[in-house]
Amino acid sequence: MRANRSTEPLTVAELVRFGPLSRARAFATGHLERPVSGVSLISELEKARQCEPDTVLVVHPTAALGIWALESALRFAWERNASCLVAPSGIAVTGSTQQLAERLRMPLFVVSDPAKSALELAAAIADTEAARARMTTRCAVLFSERENMRDIVGVINTEVPGVTAALLTADGHVLAGRSTVGRDQRNANGDGHRVEVPVPGPGGRPLGTLVARLSTWSPAWAETVETILRLARAPLAASIAGAQLALSHRAVKDRLLLETLLRDEHAAPEADGAAPRPPSPADEGVSAERIAREAGWRIDGSHVAVFLRPGRLDEPGRESATTGVIASWQDAFPRTDLIPYEQGWVAWFTDNAAEPRDVADLVRHRLLSSRIPLPLSVGVGQPGEGMSGLRRSVAEAALAAAVAVRAGGGTIELYAELGPRAVLACLPVGEIADAARILLAELIADPKADVLISTLAAFLDCACSTGQAAARLGLHRNTMLGRMERIRSRGVDLEAPEHRLALHIACYALMSTRQPT
Amino acid sequence: MRIGIRTSASTAHGVLMDGGAVVSAATAPLDGSAPGALTALTTGLAAAASPEVDSVTWDVSSVLEEALERASEGRAPSSLVGPGGLSLVWPGSPVVAQHVAAVRVVPRSPAAPGLGAHPSSLVRSLVSWRGTVTGGHDLFGNELAALDLDAALRCAEQAALAGLTTLAITATGACNRAIHEESVAAWLLERIPRLRLCLSHESGGLGLLEREATTVVNAALLDVAENVVAECEQATSALGDGVSCWFATGDGGRVSAKRLRWFPVVGLAATAASALIGAATLSGSRDAVVGLTGPAMITVGQVRGGLPHVEADLPRRIGVRMTTPQPVLTFSAVDPASPTAHPLNEHSGPTVDVVAVLDEGGREVADQLRRHVHPGPTWLRSPADIAAVGAAHTEASAWLDLLIPAETTDELDRLQARAEQQALTLVASNGARPGTERVVKSSAAAVGYLRASLYRLQVRATGLPDDGPAR
Amino acid sequence: MTATGVAADSEAAAPAQTISAEDLPAMVAGNQLLCSAIGAAGVDGVTVCVEALLRRHGPVPLVGLDSLPDDALCASVGAVGAFAPLLELPPCGDEFELAVGALEARIGRRLDAVVSLNAAGPNALFPVGAAAALGLPLVDCDGMGRILPLIHQTTYALAGLPVTPLAGASQTGDVVVLDTGSRRADALLRGVVDASGGFMICAMYPATAARLREAAIEGSTSRILRVGGLLTSVSGRGALLAGLARTVGARVLAHGRVVEVAGVGRTEGTRHYPSMPSSIVLAEPGEAGRIIRLEAQNELLLALIDGAVAAAVPDVLCMLDRHKLRVVGLEGVEVGDDVDVLMVPAAPMWHTEAGLGLAGPRAFGFPVSHPSEGGRP
Missing domain, CATH: 3.30.450 (Beta-Lactamase)
Known part of the structure; x- marks a missing residue:
């Protein structure tokens, strides 16, 4: 999972300050200025030998056989000029390991779930x-x-x-x-x-x-x-x-106000990656609400949030487009403010009868059909009551927008229709698909690759039950078994439970980046 | 206030301590020229005590070790009354450890003479008669052979014919299951009540030879201990009824007079253990590497948490491995002719935090070190004997060394907790004030190369300071 | 031993001719270097037993494989089991005759010579006792050159010699004969050994001298005597290390002070650690000192210096106290000990692909390459 951007990479320090490593136990933190351009997740110690320079070397618990293996991985990371080492918390780091990390100037982070951290790191790095x-x-x-x-x-x-x-x-x-x-x-x-x-x-x-x-x-x-x-x-x-x-400056004020208003929303989702904040006095939120009311924002009643973001992942930053987008929005919805927020802009409709589908139709009709400076992807949240409901709705809209981005500009996604798929929006499917094409090269080389990948995905979706997967695909059981055999013969090991998540994600990435036929 | 006294066959060094401070120190020759020298020493020291003396703790390890050395040189064992009705007792006369009979309980007799011998010449010289009884258990507690009680009786009778009524009995596997040793003891005592029996499981520990050595040495010291303890008790009782009498042990603890009478082997190596405690007390450091100097010799040991660092099964100065714990020491010769070529001067040599004089002639070595070793450790220059200081500061202690099979971690935890409880109970019964007992070491090491899970448990416990009368 | 003596410069001398009771102190000291830190404290009961047998039956001839006729029948003698049962119950002295006798009865032929299973630790001494008790010569060779946990982890097995028929005798006098495939022999034997108290003297790998010439590590016993001679007579560290380098190719990987002993309860107030020390960490002196980690499973198996594998099983790792010039065992290692870490290279047969497959780091669950494999997995 390498970043393929031309922008210069993050440093380890940034990953610690506001990224996925903020919650990790850290050692040898005097050397955090190393650049990071990718993640190497290893499930076997010897694989660390092939670790790419400037990557975060993440040691899966299966490779962490003891403190010695961790030290060995530190050594490989040093030899390969990796940026830092991330290790599972199952191994107690002792004084000598810390000393070795210092000696090698190799930052060491201990996390509870390295596989999850690897995904988060990859996402953070891909999206510098x-x-x-x-x-x-x-x-x-x-x-x-x-x-x-x-x-x-x-x-x-x-x-x-x-x-x-x-x-x-x-x-x-x-x-x-x-x-x-x-x-x-x-x-x-x-x-x-x-x-x-x-x-x-x-x-x-x-x-x-x-x-x-x-x-x-x-x-x-x-x-x-x-x-x-x-x-x-x-x-x-x-x-x-x-x-x-x-x-x-009005925009800065609105933005700051919105940030303050929605701040609880930041800390809530696990994958957000934001650094933990100091607990804030309870009255601060209240005063933010008061300021918002004074500014004419509607924060009582039932809200449906809309999240707009540049329509493609490689679109230049939001900052340059803000003025044009806000102007277009105000043409379309003069009574509703659009406020810069995170990677995009947020607005919400407050009306006790507001239905997400109606909101989506309105946005499609009035905004996406009009002249706007760049293609936009839109996410719509579920209705939410009061301040807390608004926070939730904004978060849902942001997730839905992230899914919408995958489908290109002009797409609108409703959170309600996404279900848990929303989580997948955070995956850098492009990079994963690249990796999957290498991992599953044999399978992809098969003339019936598309069918086989769909079959494999269905099989994994159905918790490895061939019967259920056959029913879902509308196949005869024997056809299903035949395909599974063919998948196995193409070098896919379905018996190893530790491979299944990776396979599942690989299939998902391949299917979501599949060229329309 | 407490009194500590370190005695050898010829000299006794005493000190009166008020907490960590030396109030007064005195030395008495024990060459027999002054009857009642020990009592004169205790009463002399107690005269300066205000408030009153609470306890007197005796380090008698030199007397015990000298008795063993004389026995290994082939001297005749002490008898309480010598030719002409003269009293041949310590102090005044050198004492010699007595000869004993050794009985092993093992599945088979050795295939040839010599195969059943003990590798230590000291043990061989103490054992005048040796026999084998069929029986014993493996380490898991399974019986290897049915116990032959008749053979045990025959052994006791033959030993008695050789004039030996003190028997050291060692059964294989007794570190885990002591039933064969106990059965032999019950059987013999019922039939020959005048026998004195020492059983190897009472000292615990792993290794038939190590446990046998401990048991034989213990048995050989019973008479000597009787004599020594009686003298020390008498000198203590001269201070009044409220003053308790204790004996310093090799693990840095202390036991009652009654316990030392029955288990004198624990009194061995008490001088080094006490000296380490004394150095810790006077230097005020609870964790230190201590160098103890003697003539042309420096002995290095460690104090951890105020207690000497001890291990079981270490080779003894008297040339035998025993299961009772003693301080872990390294000895280095100091060449008086070449004062700079000593181990403390080497770049990577042992670093010493505290240096104290242990023996006569050690002051010169200490001065020599002081001039040449940099950076300097803490130098203790007390007129008081460092081991006597430490003896005064000992507390009741206990050491358990067991082998237990445990299939699961839970079971191991349970058995270890039970052993810890047992050690705490022992500390209390050795005289600690109830509620002051604490475990200072508790380890379970798996025994390697076995399919089943077998663990060696070592538990060390000690009491906190308490100066009430012995219970 | 009459021919080689125990002097430091004797390794160029002719092979030893006999082993007598007077040679035992050197053998006891020497075998500790090759036992990878397990049982380095020594087992007095073994020495007592072998010494008594040598005094009773006279010195044992130590012969080279080449001096035996091709069809001379040999069998490997060694103890299988744990140290603790051996400590708790030393051999009676007739176990060798019981085991070898049962093997001879099974194959219908008398042995012509005794071979060592592995001339390291107590198993360096047992074949001497066996040869003495049986009145046979001892062949100067073995199948491990060190201690390894399984009876088929031998160069004998590498060369294709079957481990069975095998006969074992316990101190209780129980005798067992096993006739099975080599890989199953260890598992079956362990069951019997545990049931009989955890220790047995065994005779196995019956083979002719001609076949052993391709399978054995030669000179193993005389090597131990020379090492023991060095350890018991040389007084300077430099001279000792130079002697060990000449005698067994020992190389100092590093020296340092023990700073961590993990996996055993040696810390005050600590609850149990359910194993022998499994990891020892040493720090080299000085600011830039490297960190050395020794990994063990009963024996020392792996040495990592600053995280890089510096040496691995089947090469022998051991710690030598720099002041006392004695081998430091896992049972006795303490934080603060000042030691040299030595590596004694294993016999070339062990460095082959098959050899490393059988007794290399991966055979012990360490998914790393042996240094001789050039870093490739």
Whole structure:
């Protein structure tokens, strides 16, 4: 499962800060600046020998035969220049293993379910932009929660990996943040890994400069950091003015407000990958609701959420398209706000009689048929009552939109009709299909490959019951057995339970990326 | 306050302790020139005590070891009354361990003479008569052969003809099932009540030869212990009724006078164990590597959690492996002619946290080390004898070494918990204040190369400080 | 032993001619180097038994395979079972005659010489006792060159010699004769051994000298005597290591201080660990010191240095105390011990594909390559 993007990869630190490794027990964390471009999940120790450079080496419990095997995997990871090692929690890491990880400068993470972590990592790595967007969003949320400039700059220093930031006056005096950043500025010949953003004061006069020093530098990363610095400007200015809500920019305000409003939604789903947040005072949510009401948002009653996102996975980022999309939306639905959120935009219809299917029809009719700057994929959630219902509906709509993206622009998916399939939306099916074509090369080479893959999928769907699968496919039992035999003869081992999940996912990926015939 | 006394055949070193502090120290020669020297020592030390002395703990291991050495040199065993009615007792006269009869309970007699011998020359010299009784169990507790009680009686009668009424009885498998040893004992005592029997399962541990050595040595020391314990009790009782009398043991614990009378073997190696405790007490460190110096010799041991690090089955200074625990020690010679060429000076040699003088002549070695070893360990320069200090600080203890079959982890857990309970009970019966007992080590190691699951359990328990009278 | 003596520089001398009771201390010391840290504390009862037999029957001739006629009948003698039962019940001394006698009765022919099953640990001594008791010469060879857990993990089996008929005798005097396929022999025998208390003296692999020449590791017993000579006479660490390198090709993999002993309850206040030490970790001295992990299942099987496999079964791994110059066993290893980790290469037969298949790391459940396989699985 390799990322095939041309954008430069994530670092281990980012995966720890806001990605799937945030909940892992970590060792040798002084070396997190390694780039990550893929995931290698090994179920046999010797397979670690073939681990690709710059990948996360994930050790399946079947390969983790003891602490020695873990140390051996650390060694292979080091020899192969892997980014870090992820190991199952069944093995107690002792002092010497930690010491070895330090010696090899190989970060080691212990997780309860390596296979699940591998999937999450693959998804995060495949979607680097989204991962960075999530970090940006998270910073924005935290900025909005901080009231003084020291705390706001502190968010950058604690949340953005490998970055130290400070707010400096024109003459280099440190107003907030790490003084080392300022010292660097005086040494004008510093390493050059710096991003600077001017910060306006209360009266419009320049107050100073927000400066960030990057331990690693790349154009996209610098851009991300700059975005974060820019996001910090308004809260900084606001904090200085002493009026937190004196936000100048409507979109940022709406977005921050929505983030705050939906924040519980972040922590709830397991696969979300967001870093755990500090528990927030209960009254904060209440005050967010009050602000939302004051802003004219409808948060009482029954809501149906709609989630819009760029119609194709490889579409450029949402930021550039936001203005056009919001303008189109307001043409179509003048009474309903569309708010930037995560990888797309969110709106909701509040009407006790609103039916998801009606909403979908409306959106299709008014929006998708009109002139919009880019193809959109749309997800529609189930109706939800009040604030908690809205959170759920938004989450459902986002999942449905993720499924819709698979089918290309202009598709609308209803969460209600997806069922558990929604979870599959998170899989990077393209990459999995690539891998599956290699894994199942023999099967795919068969002239009847499509039939056999469908048969295999049905067999796995029916919990390996040939009888049920035959009934489902409308086949005679003997035909079914014949096909199974043919599948086996093509090198597919159906007897090993530990292979079944991988096979199942491979079939799903192949079937969802199948060219229309 | 507590008194600790370390005695040898010729000298007794005493110390009065108030908690971790030395109040006073004294030394008494025991060459027989001054009758009542031990009592003079205890009363002299107690004179400085305020409040009163609670306990006197004796380290008599030197006396016991010297008695064994004399026996292995072929000296005649001690009798309480010598020629001309003179009292040949310690202190004043050197004592010698007595000869015993050894009986093995095994499925078959050795195929040839010599095959049933013991590898230790000490044990061979202590055993004047040896016999075999058919019987014994395997490690799983299965009977290997039916017990031949008549043969046991014949052995006892023949030993008695050789003038031996003290028997050391060792049955194979008794570490797990002691029924054959107990049956032999019951059978013999019913018929020959004057016999004194030592049974190998009482010391526990794995290994027929190791357990036999322990049992033989124990039996050989019974008379000596009787004499020594009586003298120590008398010197203790001079301080008044409320003062309890204890004996330091090789595991760093202490036992009552009654227990040492019956089980003197536990008193061996008590000097090293006490010295380690003494070094820990005076240096204030509960975990340390301790170097003990003697003439041209440094002995290195470890203190962990305030107790000496001990193991069973270690070879003894007296040349035999026994199942009772003793401190794990390394001995290194220090060449007085070449003061820099000693083990503490080597780059990778043992690191020592605390150095104390153990024996006469050790002060010079310690000074020598002090000048040459860097970075410096803590140097204890106390006028008090380090083993006497440690003896005063010992507490009641217990050591269990069992072999148990267990098919499941649950069963093992249950049996181990039972063994721990048993060890705690032993600590209490050895004089610990109820409720102060704690387990300091409890291990179960699987016995390798067997299909069935067999575990060797070792449990060490100790009591917390309590100075009430012995129970 | 009259010919080789025990001096450090004797390994070039002619093969040993006889083994007498006076040679036993060297044999006891020497066999410990090759027993992969199991039972290194020694078993006194075995020494007592073999010494008594040698004193009673006189020294045993130690002969090379080449000196025997092609059709001379030999059988391998060795103990099967555990150390604990042996500690608890030393042999009576007639088990050798019982076992060999039963084997001879089964095949209808008298033996001409005794061969070692594996000249390491107590099994280095038992064939000497057997040869003494039976009045036969001992052939200077064995089938393992170390300790391995199964009776068919031998170069004998690699060369195609059948392990049966096999005869065993327990200390209780029970005698059993097994006639079965080689792979089943171990499983069947273990059942009998457990039932008879956990230990048996066995005679197996009946074969002619001609067949043994292709199957045996030669010079095994004299090698142990030379190693024992070094261990009992050499006083300097450098001289000892140099001697061991010359005698058995021993190589120091690393040295360091034991920092972790896992799998055995040696820590205060700890509940049980249901096995012998299964993992020992050493740290090399110094800031940049490497981390050495030794993995064991009864014996030491695998050495990893900084996570990389540095040595593996069937090569012999052992720990040598750097100060006492004694072999350190798994029973006695302590945190803080300062040891050299030595690797004694196994006989070339063990490094073949078949040899590694039978007794390489994968045969013990370690899915790793032996270093001699060049890193390919």
